[in-house]
Amino acid sequence: MDNFGFVNRDMAINVLSRLQPKLLLGLKCVCKRWHQLLCDRDFTKVQSQKREQISGFFFQQKFHWCPYDIRTIAYIPAKFVGLNQTVFSFLPEDVVVLASCNGLVCCRSCVPCNDPAIYVCNPVHREWIKINWSGPDRDSHIALAFDPCRDAMERSINFKLVQVRHFEPTLDNFYFSFEIYSSDTGVWRMSKEICNCNDKLYKNKGIFIGGVLHWLTDGDNILTFNIENELAWLIAVPLSSIHFESITGSCIGESDGQLYHVIVSEEGLHVWLLQDPFESKWTLKHAKTLEAMEAKHPSFLYNLRERVIHRPSLDSDPWMDPLAFKDGYLLMKVCDKIVIYHVGTNQMKQACTLSELGGISASSPIVLTYCLSMIPLKQALE
């Protein structure tokens, strides 16, 4: 029996493809046929054409000095309050998250371990692909490039991983190299491209927009790498650090397919939109002074100016730190809390406290934005 009720399979697809992935996820338990349908490539091909908004953030703490990984990954929903630390329990081992792109998440084995590997998974379907990780390194920067509109093929999906390494052949001459893994070929290969840059990668890693990966650095640059033509480029941040008296906190992120730069300084919270990557031209989309922020959100912010101005160094933990940004939602650490601030509505809510996240180490956590996708990694067995 088909078990599509009043309609047939095609019409069920037609109706369901109009719903957000988040809602579809709940409908997996309607019946067996629907469960199958919602993981089916026929269906997701129609469905993935829609641009999905942010679902939440993955938050993983990191030891600064100790050579072990922290094994808990917290999922923080963007639009409702809740905290889940078992999202990746379907993977065969404990992992560290590396990158997130259009519904797929890239992780690596926690080290030390016997057989270190990279996993690309879709947590919604609890599906994963294991990839050989040559030369495992705790500080590997691996970014994920996946475009659901272009790369969802009939039988499998295509994605690329890009591993960025920072080299220092001579003093005062640093460069980045790019090693690319393609799911097509299943091999890693070194790109001929290098990018001279003295800054180190920092915070948000490998934000994928329109075929280009973006990495924030601890200097005044954003490193970019075009997946198609394999060209690297540095984009200058909107305002150089010498412009500010304070040590600023910043992050980058994507909204509506465009790159944003969020910065907290003595001048306030500023959100810039990248207009032209080659001219490093930005426009200020949103600005709030520290005083205005404090007046609006007194339960979270107090004595803000003092705290922003007196951050002693880049290595010191800032009191208010923007960590990740997508679709107008900004995840920030404020004192011992994690808050989500919506830039458009000026609303701020507490997501959790650092101690709820394990509270082991507050310094430079890995924070990824995540948007849910029903795209299956593998073709379901017919």
Next chain:
Amino acid sequence: MASSSSSSSTQVKKITLKAADGKHFEVEEPVAMEMETVKSFFVGNEDAMKDMVVPLLNVSSEHMPAILDFYRNHSEFRKRTPPPPAEEVKAFNEAFLENKSDEQLMEMIMAANFLNTKELLNFLTEAAANRIKNKSVEYVRAFFGIENDFTPEEEARIRAENEWAFDGLDED
């Protein structure tokens, strides 16, 4: 005499459609041609138009008046210059869906699918999607007339697996 003959020649041609239960509907040609299924019936066979009765095997006569009403209004909306205000189209669409049960909506979706008309089909499936948005699994099952073939254990496991990505639902 002359005037009467000219008026009959400019008169809109009518096509007879036969619903699944045998009931006949006389429909103006442009309205009938909104339906790809009817149109394809006459392709390469234009002379047949006059007396042919087009059988619509999967469409119940219960839904024919509403469906034809939709075509008439929407083709008029499309032709009008300047285009009608969005509120007018919205008001018509809302009135169209009012008092339609879920089951009637499903039947009309199957009818629109058979008649092969994108505009009506998109409109109806969008309406169905809106009705099940944020609804519980039980509600959606009842809506589509689907029987649950999971064991309680299987269902509980699937629910638990997806819980992390899931927030509140509307009241059914």
